Amino acid sequence: NKSLVWFRRDLRSFDHAALFHGLKQAKQCYCCFIFDSTILQHLPEDDRRVQFIYQSILELRQELENLGGGLIVRYGDAHIEIPQLAAKLGIDAVFINRDYEPQAKERDLAVQKSLQKIGCQLLSYKDQVIFEQDEVLSLSAKPFSVFTPYKNAWLKKLASEIEGGADFYFKPYPIEKYAQQFAVHRDDFMPSLQEMGFQSLENEPKLKGGMRAGSALIEDFLDRMDQYGNTRDFPAVKGPSYLSVHLRFGTVSVRYLVSLAVRQMRTANQLQGASVWLSELIWRDFYFMILHHHPRVVGHAFNPEYDAIQWESGEHAQALFQAWCDGKTGYPLVDAAMHQLNQSGYMHNRLRMVVASFLIKDLGIDWRWGEAYFALKLIDFDLSANNGGWQWAASSGCDAQPYFRIFNPITQSEKFDSEGKFIRRYLPQLATLNAKQIHAPWTLGPIELAAAKLQLGIDYPEPIIRHDVARLKTLERYNIVKKAN
Numbered sequence: 001n002k003s004l005v006w007f008r009r010d011l012r013s014f015d016h017a018a019l020f021h022g023l024k025q026a027k028q029c030y031c032c033f034i035f036d037s038t039i040l041q042h043l044p045e046d047d048r049r050v051q052f053i054y055q056s057i058l059e060l061r062q063e064l065e066n067l068g069g070g071l072i073v074r075y076g077d078a079h080i081e082i083p084q085l086a087a088k089l090g091i092d093a094v095f096i097n098r099d100y101e102p103q104a105k106e107r108d109l110a111v112q113k114s115l116q117k118i119g120c121q122l123l124s125y126k127d128q129v130i131f132e133q134d135e136v137l138s139l140s141a142k143p144f145s146v147f148t149p150y151k152n153a154w155l156k157k158l159a160s161e162i163e164g165g166a167d168f169y170f171k172p173y174p175i176e177k178y179a180q181q182f183a184v185h186r187d188d189f190m191p192s193l194q195e196m197g198f199q200s201l202e203n204e205p206k207l208k209g210g211m212r213a214g215s216a217l218i219e220d221f222l223d224r225m226d227q228y229g230n231t232r233d234f235p236a237v238k239g240p241s242y243l244s245v246h247l248r249f250g251t252v253s254v255r256y257l258v259s260l261a262v263r264q265m266r267t268a269n270q271l272q273g274a275s276v277w278l279s280e281l282i283w284r285d286f287y288f289m290i291l292h293h294h295p296r297v298v299g300h301a302f303n304p305e306y307d308a309i310q311w312e313s314g315e316h317a318q319a320l321f322q323a324w325c326d327g328k329t330g331y332p333l334v335d336a337a338m339h340q341l342n343q344s345g346y347m348h349n350r351l352r353m354v355v356a357s358f359l360i361k362d363l364g365i366d367w368r369w370g371e372a373y374f375a376l377k378l379i380d381f382d383l384s385a386n387n388g389g390w391q392w393a394a395s396s397g398c399d400a401q402p403y404f405r406i407f408n409p410i411t412q413s414e415k416f417d418s419e420g421k422f423i424r425r426y427l428p429q430l431a432t433l434n435a436k437q438i439h440a441p442w443t444l445g446p447i448e449l450a451a452a453k454l455q456l457g458i459d460y461p462e463p464i465i466r467h468d469v470a471r472l473k474t475l476e477r478y479n480i481v482k483k484a485n
């Protein structure tokens, strides 16, 4: 019998659930990847994610060939390409790792139906998360909507799994063991980026695609994981792991990452950093779970009363939004963060919170606008985490920031980039300002500005909003909704 492993957001050749089962359960196992035209046609031609995927696919194909197999690569509509390939190769079952996004679920269901018509099964596996939506439930068997009890239940479940199987839970799927099942099939066709409508960005992205790049980042992070709790909030410091894009496209294994965190947690001095980091990975599972149980969060507030909020509208709102997108709000930390996003496709977590709060609670713009901009720009864009992050900042989500807690962008800047190092990296025109001045240049007098050779409104924008005024307006905006309910 023949199997076909369909790679999607799991672009690695090791510790891979679907690949393992596809090999184990068949005599001949084929592998494929589809550059899905239905998704790609909506992306800009310089989309960094496509570059990342492309690099990852080249490497994956090579690695699969090294193992004795290969990777069939196609450009087209997956609804059509997968059943066509299955029919052509005489496949009995297509193996996939489960994808939890609503559109992907619809696609997989449709593909399954088409495959059934040709007598082929679609078999799916858990791979992308540690625990799926219904594996961590409350005592009354209901899904959680608050993070801390979810996390406690998640950790308890993990502990019981580990005890039960003496770390068996983390044992990587042994791909090599079944490598002789790979079908000998060389297919050298590889659509070029240009053929698919994309530019080849030679110098981009800064973040390299592929498994090797992912493991290099893991190695690098291991040395500083114990410091994570102290460093993760400071954007000028190399604190976080920068693994999000690799988690997004599966060039690293989340099981392996969790096993590393657990191992580090067993060493006393590593406890703090590793357990804080593990919490972040649990947030990732949490938001996948929320998206599954509450698909309405796509486009709507988790907490429906917040859908009644009257956001700024019209040309005025468009202009404010554009200034935010372009990093021209006049608030240095916000602007530097937006430049980081626009230039690299990445933004530090603290800054995601700061700019989201600024857009929603200083500029009064609908959080969905910001969510959409992040979706376009973030190299690690994940519907569940992005939506969760935006709803957190808008106070409309599950376990969100209370609506009356409004970040002060200047205080955030003083606290998390106290010396202005991060700001200077992205706004060199402010480099002449000292650590005290850099957070709010409009408060400087003419002599200080002249000494710094800075002309506000020319070299750097005047602030587009006054935080104290905006804050009151936002409280009012939210209070109306609160009173109505």
Ligand code: FAD
Pocket (backbone or CB within 6 Å): 232, 240, 241, 242, 243, 244, 245, 247, 248, 280, 281, 283, 284, 285, 287, 347, 348, 349, 350, 352, 353, 356, 374, 378, 380, 381, 382, 383, 385, 386, 387, 388, 389, 390, 393
């Ligand atoms: P680390 O600090 O090293 O964390 C390790 C991993 O944990 C991350 O790679 C990520 O997979 C996961 N993680 C960390 N924080 C969160 C979180 N709050 N929610 C879910 N998972 C988390 N993360 C995305 O992966 N994709 C997004 O589209 C995304 N959009 C966001 C939007 C907003 C408004 C906010 C506030 C946060 C968003 N995050 C998103 C979460 C977080 O900012 C990023 O995961 C993190 O900055 C990625 O950097 P890192 O890999 O160095 O993270």
